[in-house]
Structures are given as C-alpha cells and as structure tokens.
Amino acid sequence: xxxxxxxxxxxALLGCLQAQELQGHVSIILLGATGDLAKKYLWQGLFQxxxxxxxxxxxxxxxxxALTAPKQGQELMAKALESLSCPKDMAPSHxxxxxxxxxxxxxxxxxxxxxxxxxxxxxxxxxxxxxxLREAGRIFYFSVPPFAYEDIARNINSSxxxxxxxxxxxxxxxxxxHDHFSAQxxxxxxxxxxxxxxxxxxxxxxxxxxxxxxxxxxxxxRKALDGLWxxxxxxxxxxxxxxxxxAEGRTSFYEEYGVIRDVLQNHLTEVxxxxxxxxxxxxxxxEAVLRHKLQVFQVLRGxxxxxxxxxxxxxYSEQVRRELQKPDSFHSLTPTFAAVLVHIDNLRWEGVPFxxxxxxxxxxxxxYARILFKNQACCVQSEKHWAAxxxxxxxxxxxxxxxxxxxxxxxxxxxxxxxxxxxPSSWKEMEGPPGLRLFGSPLSDYYAYSPVQERDAHSVLxxxxxxxxxxxxxxxxNLLASWDFWxxxxxxxxxxxxxxxxxxxxxxxxxxxEFSSGRLFFSQQQPEQLVPGxxxxxxxxxxxxxxxxxxxxxxxSAWSEELISKLANDIEATAVRAVRRxxxxxxxxxxxxSPVALFQQLATAHYGFPWAHTHLWLVxxxxxxxxxxxxxxxxxxxxxxxxxxxxxxxxxxxxxHLQQRLCAEExxxxxxxxxEISALVANSSFDLVxxxxxxxxxxxxxxxxxxxxxxGEQLVVLTTSPSQPHxxxxxxxxxxxxxxxxxxxxMGRMKREITTLVSRVGHEPKKWPIxxxxxxxxxxxxxxxxxxxxG
Ligand code: BG6
Numbered sequence: 001x002x003x004x005x006x007x008x009x010x011x012a013l014l015g016c017l018q019a020q021e022l023q024g025h026v027s028i029i030l031l032g033a034t035g036d037l038a039k040k041y042l043w044q045g046l047f048q049x050x051x052x053x054x055x056x057x058x059x060x061x062x063x064x065x066a067l068t069a070p071k072q073g074q075e076l077m078a079k080a081l082e083s084l085s086c087p088k089d090m091a092p093s094h095x096x097x098x099x100x101x102x103x104x105x106x107x108x109x110x111x112x113x114x115x116x117x118x119x120x121x122x123x124x125x126x127x128x129x130x131x132x133l134r135e136a137g138r139i140f141y142f143s144v145p146p147f148a149y150e151d152i153a154r155n156i157n158s159s160x161x162x163x164x165x166x167x168x169x170x171x172x173x174x175x176x177x178h179d180h181f182s183a184q185x186x187x188x189x190x191x192x193x194x195x196x197x198x199x200x201x202x203x204x205x206x207x208x209x210x211x212x213x214x215x216x217x218x219x220x221x222r223k224a225l226d227g228l229w230x231x232x233x234x235x236x237x238x239x240x241x242x243x244x245x246x247a248e249g250r251t252s253f254y255e256e257y258g259v260i261r262d263v264l265q266n267h268l269t270e271v272x273x274x275x276x277x278x279x280x281x282x283x284x285x286x287e288a289v290l291r292h293k294l295q296v297f298q299v300l301r302g303x304x305x306x307x308x309x310x311x312x313x314x315x316y317s318e319q320v321r322r323e324l325q326k327p328d329s330f331h332s333l334t335p336t337f338a339a340v341l342v343h344i345d346n347l348r349w350e351g352v353p354f355x356x357x358x359x360x361x362x363x364x365x366x367x368y369a370r371i372l373f374k375n376q377a378c379c380v381q382s383e384k385h386w387a388a389x390x391x392x393x394x395x396x397x398x399x400x401x402x403x404x405x406x407x408x409x410x411x412x413x414x415x416x417x418x419x420x421x422x423x424p425s426s427w428k429e430m431e432g433p434p435g436l437r438l439f440g441s442p443l444s445d446y447y448a449y450s451p452v453q454e455r456d457a458h459s460v461l462x463x464x465x466x467x468x469x470x471x472x473x474x475x476x477x478n479l480l481a482s483w484d485f486w487x488x489x490x491x492x493x494x495x496x497x498x499x500x501x502x503x504x505x506x507x508x509x510x511x512x513x514e515f516s517s518g519r520l521f522f523s524q525q526q527p528e529q530l531v532p533g534x535x536x537x538x539x540x541x542x543x544x545x546x547x548x549x550x551x552x553x554x555x556x557s558a559w560s561e562e563l564i565s566k567l568a569n570d571i572e573a574t575a576v577r578a579v580r581r582x583x584x585x586x587x588x589x590x591x592x593x594s595p596v597a598l599f600q601q602l603a604t605a606h607y608g609f610p611w612a613h614t615h616l617w618l619v620x621x622x623x624x625x626x627x628x629x630x631x632x633x634x635x636x637x638x639x640x641x642x643x644x645x646x647x648x649x650x651x652x653x654x655x656x657h658l659q660q661r662l663c664a665e666e667x668x669x670x671x672x673x674x675x676e677i678s679a680l681v682a683n684s685s686f687d688l689v690x691x692x693x694x695x696x697x698x699x700x701x702x703x704x705x706x707x708x709x710x711x712g713e714q715l716v717v718l719t720t721s722p723s724q725p726h727x728x729x730x731x732x733x734x735x736x737x738x739x740x741x742x743x744x745x746x747m748g749r750m751k752r753e754i755t756t757l758v759s760r761v762g763h764e765p766k767k768w769p770i771x772x773x774x775x776x777x778x779x780x781x782x783x784x785x786x787x788x789x790x791g
Contacts, residue, residue: 023057024136024166026466027124031111031152032143033064034076037173037458042143045459047084049466050102059133062106063120070110077108087453117155125163137167139465146175150189157193169465171200174266175257176474179490180483187476200465201474205267207457207464210400210410212472214274214369216424217400217412219283224419228373230348235374237275239268241358241367241402246313246503247336251323258334260308260493263358265486266474271369271400272296272354276344286471290478297481301343301639303489304597305496306519306561311337311511312498313361335498336360339513340489341520345638353515361503362511366405370439371398373418389416389445397439399446406436409454413438413446423449499526517605519561550759551771553780560597560747560785567745567783568601571688572609574741578687579610586681588617588689588731588739590700591632594747595690596639603643611646615680619689619736620701621654623663623727630725631656652676654716654729663718663727670729674715677735684715685778686739689731693746695754697768700736701728709733710765710772733765733772740778744770751788 028046032038046062054060064077081103086095110116128135140156142149149172161168172190177183190199205211218225227233241263247254254262273293280288317332337359344354377392386393396418401411411430414421430450432443464472474482499522501507512523548555556566571587578585589595602609618632626633633653641651658667677684691699701719702709709717709732716735719728736742746755758768765772774780 025059025061025128025131025133026136026139027061027063028139028141029063029065029111029120029160030141030143031065032141033108034066034068034073034080035143037143038064039080041456041458042141042462043080044084045456045462046106047099047102048455048459049462050105051086051090051098052463053466054101058136059131060105061124061127062102064106064108065111065120066108067112068110070108073110074108077106081106111152111155114155114159118159121160135162135166137169138162139169139171141171143173146186149186153190153193167468168194168198169200169468170194170198171202171465173202175261176201176266176479177483178256178261180480180487183479183483187480191476196476197470199473199476200470201479202458202461203266203270203474204457204461205270205402206472207459207461208367208402208410209451209455209457209460210402210412211271211274211369212460213412213423213427214271214400215279215283215289217421218279220422220424221419222279224421228418231350231352233373234349234352235372236353236355237272238355238357238368238370238372239271239275240356240370241268242362242364243358243360244362244365244504246319246361247316248319249323251316251320254336255320255324255332255334259336259338259358259360260310260340260486260490264338264340264356265482268356268358269482269485270474271402272342272356275369275371276349276354278348286469289471290475294475294477294481296344297478297485299344299346299349300485301345301600302596303340303342303485304518304561304600305489305492306597307342308338308340308489308493309513309520309522310335310493310496310498311359311501313337313503314500315503333495333497335493337362337498337501337511339520341515341518343518345642350643355515359511361501363505363507364405367402368405369400369402373397389442392417394445395439395441397441399439401438405438407432407438407443409450411448411450413443413448415441416445416447421447421449426452428452518600550782550784553782555782555784555789557784557786557789560787563747563783563785564597564601565605567598567743568606570743570781571602571690572606574688575610575614576608579613582682583613585610585614585688586617586686587614588619588686589636590619590690590692591621591635592692594692594745596635598690598745599636599639603640609644611644614646615650615652616641616646617652617677617681617686618654619691620728620730621656622725623656623729624725625657625662626653652680656729663729665718670714670716670718673729674735677715684735684738688741688743689736689739691736691742691744691770691773693744693751693754693758693770695750696722697754697758697770699744699770699773701730702733702765702769704767704769706769710769733769736773737775738778739775742773742775742778742780743783744773744780745783746788747785749787751784755784755788
C-alpha cells in the first residue's frame with residue numbers, strides 16, 4: 001500500500017515540478033474519516049484543496065483515519081469518496097484524471113492505539129525519505145466528538161509531531177464546551193498538548209462566503225461606510241439563522257446544548273463581531289483582525305434574563321422522550337428557538353439594538369446579517385416622481401445574505417439609495433427571479449452581488465488552514481470571551497419554560513417579538529392550547545405583583561423583570577417629588593450584581609428622571625482603585641453613569657483611594673465622606689437609600705459581628721468582609737436609618753433561605769445586620785423577586 005502511495009506521490013509531483021518549484025510535502029490526517037461531516041463536506045473540501053494547491057508546488061498525502069478496523073474502514077472510506085465532484089468548468093477528462101490521482105493519494109488507516117500513531121509517524125517519514133521530499137507540515141483534522149480529543153491530542157503530541165522546520169496544525173470542530181467553565185477546562189487540556197498557533201477551531205460560518213465578505217466589504221467601501229457605520233445612522237442590526245429542520249435524530253446532543261449554545265454563542269456571535277468591530281487599517285493582518293474582534297467582547301453589555309425570549313417546537317419533548325428513553329412525564333426546557341437583544345456600549349454602537357435570532361422548525365431556511373439604516377429624509381414630491389429605486393425616502397439597508405431563502409445563494413445587497421458598492425472580482429452582479437421582494441423591497445431596489453463561484457464553507461476553511469490564516473478561526477481568548485458573555489444568560493434561562501410553537505408555517509405570528517427598554521418580549525400572548533402542562537416552571541403571567549408585608553414593612557414581590565421596573569418607577573417618582581420640594585434628590589446606591597438590572601432600567605427607560613438635580617452617593621465600596629472592575633463605582637459607571645446626563649459634581653464616589661493607598665485609617669477617607677454627606681445632605685438624611693441583603697444577612701458592607709457601623713456615632717466606617725476584597729468602606733446603620741426612604745432589593749434563589757430566616761428574627765443587627773435596618777422617621781420597603789421570596 002505504501003509503495004502505491006509513494007508512486008502516486010511521485011507522479012503527482014511530476015506535475016507540480018513542471019508547474020513550479022517544489023514547496024514541500026503536506027500530510028493531511030482526517031480523523032473521523034468515515035463520519036457524517038467527512039462524508040458530507042470534508043473529503044470534498046480536501047479534494048478541492050488538492051485541485052487548488054497541487055499545481056502550485058506542494059505535494060500531498062491524505063490519510064483517512066478512524067477507529068474502525070482496516071478492511072471495513074477502507075470500504076467505508078471508499079464509499080465516502082465516491083461522490084467527489086469537480087468544479088463545473090472543469091473538463092470531464094481532466095476531472096477524472098485529478099480524481100484518480102486524489103484517490104491514489106488517499107489511504108485509510110486505523111488510528112486507535114499509541115502504536116498506531118507511532119506507525120503513522122514512521123510511515124510519513126519513510127514516504128518522505130523514499131520520495132526525497134522535504135516536509136512542509138501536517139494537518140490533523142479532528143472530525144470526532146470532543147470526548148475523544150484528549151487521547152488523540154496526547155498521541156499526536158507525543159509521537160506525530162513533524163520534524164524541525166515543518167508546521168503542525170490541528171483542526172477542531174465545535175462544541176468547544178458547554179459554558180465558560182467547561183470551555184476553559186477543554187482549552188487548558190488542549191493547551192498542554194498544542195501551542196495556540198497550532199490550533200484551528202472551526203466555526204463554519206466564518207467560511208460562508210457572505211460572512212467572509214463582511215470585512216473585505218467594509219474595507220473596500222470604507223469611504224462610503226465611514227460616516228454611516230455608527231449609532232447616528234444605523235437603526236438596528238439583525239443577525240438571523242432560521243432553519244426548517246428540527247432536532248430529530250440528534251436530540252442527545254441537542255438536549256444538552258439547545259439553540260443558544262448551538263448557534264448563537266458561536267455562529268451568530270462571530271457575525272456580530274465582524275459587523276461591530278473597529279476596522280483595522282489592514283484587514284489582511286490576522287493579528288489585527290483577531291485583536292479587534294476580541295475588543296468587541298469587552299464592550300458588550302451584560303445580558304439579563306429579559307434580554308432573551310425562548311421557544312421550543314411542540315413535538316420536541318416527544319422526540320426527546322423517544323430517542324433518550326425518558327418517561328412520559330418528561331418535559332424538556334431546552335430552547336429550540338431564541339431571540340436575544342444585544343447592546344454594545346461604545347461610542348460607535350451605543351443605543352443600537354443588535355438582534356440575534358435562530359430557531360429550528362421555522363417556516364423557512366435562511367441566514368443573513370441585515371444592517372437597517374435610519375432614514376431622516378423627507379420627500380416632498382409624491383411617490384410617482386421619485387427616481388426609481390433611488391429615492392432617499394425608500395428603506396436603506398445593507399444585507400450580507402448568508403444563504404438559502406428566496407434568493408437561494410450567498411449575496412451582498414445594498415439599497416440603491418445608499419451607495420454603489422465595490423466588490424472584488426470574485427463577486428458578480430446578480431439577477432434574481434423577476435418580481436422577487438426581499439426585506440420589504442423589490443430586488444431591483446438593491447445593488448445585488450453573488451460569488452462568481454459558490455464554495456462550501458468547509459472547503460473555504462480548509463484552504464485557510466492550509467495557508468495558516470488564523471483570523472478565520474476561533475482563538476482560545478475569543479472562545480472564552482464569547483462564553484463569558486453567554487454563560488450568565490444561559491444560567492438565568494436554565495429553568496425558564498420556553499414558549500411552545502407548532503412548527504413551520506403554522507407558527508403564524510406566535511414567535512413575533514418586540515423590544516424596548518433593553519428587553520425582548522413576544523408580541524402576542526401564548527394561546528391556551530400551547531400553555532405547558534404541569535411540570536415546567538410557571539410563567540410570570542401566572543402571578544400578579546404581590547403586595548404584602550415583610551418584617552412589618554411593605555413588601556413588593558414580582559418576577560425579577562417586573563420587580564425591577566416597579567422599583568425603577570418608584571425611585572423615579574421619589575426623585576421627582578424630592579426635586580419638586582427641595583430642588584435636589586440625594587440617592588445612595590449599593591453595588592453588587594442585583595442592582596445592575598435596575599441601573600440599566602434607569603439608564604434606558606426613564607427619560608423623565610431628574611438626573612440634573614440628583615446627587616449620587618455610594619452605600620459601600622470595596623477598597624480597590626475606582627477604575628478596578630471590582631469597584632462598586634465601576635459597576636455604577638458602566639451600567640448607569642455613562643448613559644445619563646448627571647453633572648460630574650453631583651457624583652460622590654467613596655474616597656477609598658487616597659495618597660495612592662487603599663483605605664488606610666490615617667487617610668481618614670471614612671471621615672472625609674461623612675463630612676461631605678453632612679455638608680451636602682440636609683440632616684444627613686438621604687432621600688433614598690438602596691440596599692441589598694447578603695446570604696449571611698449582611699447589608700451595605702456591614703457584616704455579621706462587625707465591630708464598626710452597626711451602632712454608634714460614626715456615619716461612615718471601614719469594615720471587613722469575609723469574602724475578597726476584604727477591606728470595605730460603608731455607610732453605617734445609624735446613617736442609613738436617618739434616610740427618608742430605604743428600599744431593600746433581594747433577588748434570586750440563592751437568597752431564599754436568608755429571606756425565610758430574616759422574616760422570623762427580631763432586631764439583632766450583630767447577627768444579621770439587615771435586621772437593624774429600620775429608618776427612624778422614614779419608610780422601609782422590601783422588593784423581592786419570586787425566586788427569593790417563594791423559592
Ligand atoms: C451547526 C449546528 O453548527 O450549524 C446545526 O450544530 C445547524 O444545528 C447548522 O443546523 C446550520 O448550518 P448551515 O451551514 O446549514 O447553515
């Protein structure tokens with residue numbers, strides 16, 4: 001067999017040598033050579049690579065590998081190779097000749113044990129020596145499930161690395177983890193075997209021609225787009241992947257992942273970064289592209305439960321029960337449809353909604369990124385006088401049409417009233433079927449381009465792997481940044497019952513959704529017959545906002561989103577009243593994660609808020625520099641301050657960082673803050689103090705058994721937290737209790753136990769500092785979500 005391969009290599013080489021100087025030999029090892037992906041895309045992609053590259057000086061050998069024994073494996077691989085096709089413009093005789101050469105260069109081998117890998121290495125070396133070839137590199141394509149990665153990686157690292165001067169590239173297919181933690185684990189594991197530059201993580205969307213065209217298009221049309229690609233001109237961006245297929249046959253995978261992990265975390269996020277990133281000067285610099293993509297993650301606003309809506313096609317649970325042998329009572333909560341509203345907090349995109357949406361069992365298969373521009377033009381003449389398709393009053397949009405849909409192919413569409421785009425010569429102007437309308441306009445309203453030659457994504461990516469173009473792949477940093485962004489949402493949705501939908505055209509308007517104030521919601525109520533039976537979690541609509549008493553004070557309880565909007569409304573009403581009466585409003589805010597949604601709500605949905613007359617104080621602060629992401633002030637800055645117009649002299653961060661040191665007693669930061677409060681806040685009585693409650697009963701930064709702050713004269717104190725960073729500055733209980741109003745916000749299941757406990761205890765601030773909150777002449781109101789209150 002090896003002799004045949006060497007002869008085939010020499011013959012193929014002869015052709016190369018005539019074409020160009022020899023550049024070295026590349027061995028490509030396809031692991032999982034008889035699997036689905038290999039059959040459908042990878043062998044064809046490798047054949048295409050061979051057709052493109054063999055004439056340019058490289059020689060190749062292709063090793064199909066799997067666990068199957070040699071004889072059976074060979075037969076299976078031969079089947080997978082049967083349907084290879086040549087480009088349309090290649091003469092049949094030429095095609096047959098190339099195919100023949102490719103088949104001779106492709107051999108099956110069993111790769112199961114450490115010895116098998118050693119033998120592979122030996123054979124590659126022997127081949128090279130016999131044919132007198134220099135080794136250029138080796139590509140190992142892992143078309144296998146992730147549980148097999150470690151073994152394979154170890155074997156490659158220990159016995160199949162190429163010799164000095166030759167490169168190693170390992171290609172990995174998703175899933176790359178299930179959440180941030182598992183992705184990190186997998187990355188660390190792979191990192192023990194391979195260098196970062198050796199790993200090529202595939203997201204096949206980056207190989208789709210319309211996606212791969214986003215950056216070159218932005219680059220080639222810089223002049224026209226420079227002024228348009230920003231929040232002043234873009235109304236919204238939609239990144240969509242709709243599918244008609246469902247998950248039948250792969251529920252064992254799907255049940256663990258669901259649509260957000262399967263599609264949004266990777267494919268749609270990649271498209272988002274390409275649209276949103278700052279364009280590097282040189283878009284062919286892989287390093288610059290990767291760096292700029294990564295920067296997008298740093299400015300994505302954190303997602304809340306309300307940022308997403310989820311659905312599940314009706315027969316999904318039944319499919320899971322059947323395929324995974326679950327009992328009849330089993331109801332899955334895995335979403336097969338999701339839409340997510342993403343905001344980017346930078347100067348370019350602030351306020352522009354990015355909508356990511358994908359689903360199975362929908363009415364059509366189509367993928368696109370659509371940038372819809374604002375239209376500020378008013379046309380005075382009647383429509384019949386508008387210049388055909390050019391009027392400034394027609395919709396203005398740019399669409400990277402990834403594939404399928406009514407157009408049936410990848411395309412770039414630019415409204416004719418925007419600008420005439422320039423595309424590379426590999427794209428041509430296209431004509432669609434007459435009468436075709438897309439995104440609300442006839443196709444004739446667009447400059448429309450499609451690739452001269454359509455290419456499958458995997459074949460595009462194989463070529464990039466061969467050329468070492470890392471910018472078409474997912475780096476470890478990029479992967480972890482993406483999981484970092486998605487994991488909190490996934491956790492918050494884990495128990496949310498998705499809306500059921502019948503599937504296909506029958507979905508009607510059931511999945512239509514709207515967005516406002518940073519939240520997404522379905523446009524229509526769910527019809528009765530689709531409300532899930534007993535089992536899945538209750539829906540918010542099953543409850544009214546609960547009003548009751550907690551520790552003898554008023555309690556407002558609702559699902560978290562409703563609760564936050566109620567609290568935000570109450571704060572605004574208090575602020576308006578205070579400004580009307582006293583000319584100013586003194587608000588002291590706690591840090592931590594619970595108030596983030598509140599800050600966002602105040603920042604985005606409260607236009608009547610008297611910010612210009614509001615003074616903002618901190619309830620507590622960690623002893624870290626104010627620029628540190630851990631600082632409470634940073635949270636306030638990121639989620640509220642940078643979005644509202646509040647005079648800088650009304651913002652009062654706690655002075656934890658004086659004389660270049662943190663919370664040193666001798667710097668008297670606590671006393672300075674207390675003096676500032678006494679000087680500016682009448683009677684040191686805040687109009688409103690917002691507190692939280694910790695699982696140990698702490699509030700502000702007043703922890704159980706704290707020697708300071710629970711009583712006494714001091715208004716502001718230094719305290720010690722049991723968790724890091726330990727040193728804190730906090731308003732004292734006596735100061736908090738002088739407030740006109742205190743709101744305590746308690747959210748999440750983790751608070752369930754303490755909520756029950758504190759409901760029963762008396763006034764015992766030493767044990768439970770929260771029990772010492774009772775304003776002398778003001779009002780205390782508890783705001784608890786159902787998770788914290790009802791469990
Ligand atoms: C895959 C997902 O990554 O992408 C599938 O796992 C999905 O669930 C597929 O169907 C869609 O890819 P394409 O190329 O058909 O748009």
